[in-house]
Amino acid sequence: PDMEAGTTALQRQSQLTKPVGALGRLEELAVWLATWQGRGRPSMERPRVAVFAGNHGITAHGISAYPAGVTEQMVQNFINGGGAVNQLAGGLGADLRVYEMALDQPTGDFTQGPAMNEEDCALAISYGMMSVEEGFDVMAMGEMGIGNTTSAAALCCALFGGEPQAWVGHGTGVDEAGLARKAEVVAAGLEANKAALGDPFEVLRCLGGLELAAIAGAILACRMGRIPVVLDGFACTAAAAVLHAADARALDHCVVGHLSREPGHARLLEALGKTALLNLDMRLGEASGATLAIQLLQSAADCHNGMATFEEAGVSGPVSE
Amino acid sequence: PDMEAGTTALQRQSQLTKPVGALGRLEELAVWLATWQGRGRPSMERPRVAVFAGNHGITAHGISAYPAGVTEQMVQNFINGGGAVNQLAGGLGADLRVYEMALDQPTGDFTQGPAMNEEDCALAISYGMMSVEEGFDVMAMGEMGIGNTTSAAALCCALFGGEPQAWVGHGTGVDEAGLARKAEVVAAGLEANKAALGDPFEVLRCLGGLELAAIAGAILACRMGRIPVVLDGFACTAAAAVLHAADARALDHCVVGHLSREPGHARLLEALGKTALLNLDMRLGEASGATLAIQLLQSAADCHNGMATFEEAGVSGPVSE
Known part of the structure; x- marks a missing residue:
């Protein structure tokens, strides 16, 4: 971070x-963007939206309202321009990229052992890192993967503790029986991968997914490239939490775009010390909330760069001065 | 409202x-826009932002951190393109209009009697009504007027009861002594205009301001023209509350763009049964929060109009179906 640009x-x-502070979080966002971009007047003209897609072995346990084939079908929908994220990215002129993580090779069922072997996990992380190119002002990060709110709940449970029930939610819309199965799968996953606990990257390998590993890699690469990141909902933030568990400063270049209705997200944000920018009861994933929040960052930069100063405008300051 | 278009x-x-409900409030907003615009696929291409500016006799009591002359200076700043609302409106291609309500003729000091006589108040309301033209998809409403958070607090206190202290806030940044003066001015205003209590439009005339009366008129005209409205912060919503007090359905065509940090706003929204779209600690007025929220409405319409259906995309539905 460039503290001089921030100052x-x-x-x-x-x-x-405007009265100091009257634009609230828009002021904080402008200063934060300046700090990470390393320029006093941040640019938000070139946003990128990255959606990583992967499949999960645990879907065999009936933990999603949708069949696993929907991951690939939705990727095709994104390619054809029919998803929510296409409309949202299009509205702000963002470059949308969809990354398929070997959809025909789901991760292993983590109730039986690690979701990924060392090589596959490392490859997924580096794939995510390599997806980050120069020339972008901000990156919105998201995922598509049937079953991944269960994987996210397992990551959170392993990283932050608590009962599995406290981290699972209805996801795409499972019923109460499905919710109970999600908690059981998380508990079984932690039991089958006890040796991973305490090592964040081992937790990612054993309980995460290919798309979640790629997101962790992409966030890390953005940090090194000083590209501000907007995180999406529960699954995306859970992937980010792996980095936070390894280094509490690792997500300083990230804001959280929205608070998901998935209940684990609020608990996770509390653990990370982050407050989401939007709270609109969304729970779609696919970077939809993060992309929506980019508009706020653009507005923050527009106000910061375009407004007149008191001196330029000939406007009087406070009477007490 | 056109219930058929809504259906x-x-x-x-x-x-x-997407799973039903997964876009949360964006789905509600799309249906609400459709209902008021009278078409199954709402349009958000032509937004207008209206800022009404007026001056207040009560500024003589030292209830603002800024001198009364700042109202006119800020209007000039808007005309020159230097305000926050200029940047925000520009970012979304909105038509921004600033309406000056006889800035050289402030309202009367309402601690001594009515702020406006019948003719001036009626003229201000009709001026606001006449400002609403055809050809716009949505209207963001806001105000500029040094002293008007005190006027807004008086309106709320008169319309909804409670202690003056519960409705006043730091506004543009008064200190604790200024805050106490605001509460005293509100109490004196209610005392000097007792006869107005119980009649919402009399409350508006006696304790409101020219810009607040114009906003009430503009909201009413939008209702008749079926133009959806986005309300801004405390002062703007207090003007709208006059209509709500006269008819509880009068604000069905309005959403509240953001929750202001001015504490009376949360209390007022509770009384109106509305939940703000954004909560970013803003407290600037000048339609800034309402204009920012228009982006969300545009996103809601973009998703609604542009997304593929399950059938079009060949995406499987829930497994239980």
Whole structure:
């Protein structure tokens, strides 16, 4: 992070024609963007949206309302421009990329042992890292993977503790019996992968998924490339939490786009010390909430860069000054 | 409202490639837009932002952190393109209009009697009504007026009861002594205009302001023209509350763009039964929060209109079906 650029941005904020702080989080976002982009006037003209898709062996346990084949069908829908994220990315002129993580090779059933072997997990992380190119002002991160809210719940349970019931939710819409199965699968996953506990990257390998490993890699690469990141909902943030568990500063370049209705997300954000930008009862994934939040970052940058100062506009300051 | 268009929109929502409800409030917004615009596929291409500006006699009591002259200076800043609302409206291609309500003739000091006589108040309401033209898909409403959070607090106190202290806040940034003066001015205003209590439009005339009366008129005209409205923060919503007090259905065509940090706003929204779309600690007024929220409405319409259905995309439905 470039603290000098951040200070420059903060000084400018105090001169713009508004009471200091009156734009609330838009002011914080502008300074945060400046700090990570390393320039006093941040740019938000070139946003990218990245959606990583993967399949999960645990879907055999009936933990999703949709069949596993929907992952691939939805990827095709994104390619054809029919998903929610296509409309949202299109509305803000963002470059949308969809990355398929060997959809015909789901991860292993983690109730029986690790979801991935070392090589597959490392490859997925580096695939995510390599997806990050130069030339983008911000990256919205998301996922598509039938079964991955169960994998996310297992990651959270392993990283932060608590009962499996506290981390599972209805996902795409399972009933109460499905919810109970999700908790059982999480419990069985932790039991079958006890040796991983305490090592965040082992937790990712044993209980995560290919798309979640790729997201972790992409977030890490953005950090090194000083690209601000907008995280999406529960599954995406759970992937990010692996990095946080390894290094508490690892997500300083990330904001959380929205608070998912999936109940584990609020608990997870509390553990990460983050407050989501939007709270619109969304629970779709596919980077939809993160992409929606990019608009707020663009607005923050527009106000920061375009507003007149008190001096330029000839507007009087507070009477007490 | 056109319930048939609303039903058409609701049916379409259930066919789009996402679990039903997964886009949360974006789905509700799309159906609400359809209902008020009278078409199954709402349009959000032509948004307008209206900012009404007026001056207040009560500023003589030291109830604002800024001198009264700032109202006119900020109007000039809007005309020159330097305000926050200019950047926000520009970012979404909205038509921004600023309406000056006789800035050289502030309202009367309502601690001594009515803020406006009948003619001035009626003229301000009709001026607001006449500002609403055809050809717009949505209207974001806002205000500029040094002293108007005190006027708004007086309106709320008169319409909904409670202690003046419960409705006043720091506004543009008054200190604790200023906050106490605001509460005193509100109490004195209610005392000096006792006869108005119980009649919402009399409350508006006696304790409101020219820009607040114009906003009430514009909201009413939008209702008759079936133009969906996005309300801004505390002062704007207080003007809208006058209509709600006269007819509990009068604001069905309105959503609240953001929750202001001004504490009276949360209380007011509770009284109106509305939940704000955004909560970003903003407290600037000038339609900034409402304009920011228009992006969400555009996103809601984009998803509604552009997404593929399950059938079109060849995506499988839930396994239980």
